[in-house]
Amino acid sequence: MGEPNGTSVRSRSVGKAAVVYASDYLNKLGGERIERECKRQLDSGCRTLVIDFRDTELVNSIGVSILLGVIDVAERNGAHVIFSDVNSQTVQLFEMLGLTRHVALARDEQEALASLIETGTLSQAIGH
Helix, strand or coil: CCCHHHCCCCEEEECCEEEEECCCEECHHHHHHHHHHHHHHHHCCCCEEEEECCCCCEECHHHHHHHHHHHHHHHHCCCEEEEECCCHHHHHHHHHHCHHHCCEEECCHHHHHHHHHHHCHHHHHHCC
16 A cells, blocks of 8 residues: 555566566565566566565465466566565465465575575676
């Protein structure tokens, strides 16, 4: 409600990777905001999406459905998806529903970006 026009979601770019910060409750509205930002990042050349769930307490079924759509769009664009800072209940939900077969999980944003450096994905993403 406090966001201008209800459309903004926090994000930042690291080379050709983007970190998108999920809201406290990933429902239809929160999910659509993340989806728009992820698509915007992919359209601008992002090769890896890190979705940070640090502030997320709950994810409902519509939120899961939207995340599946984001994963699908990323895969079609040849981009990787990493979920970071996911609480244990949400990890269990994602595992049960099969989302973790399509994304990597990282303890936090730093680990997610470090894993990109280790695999060489970030240097590709930065353009080296």
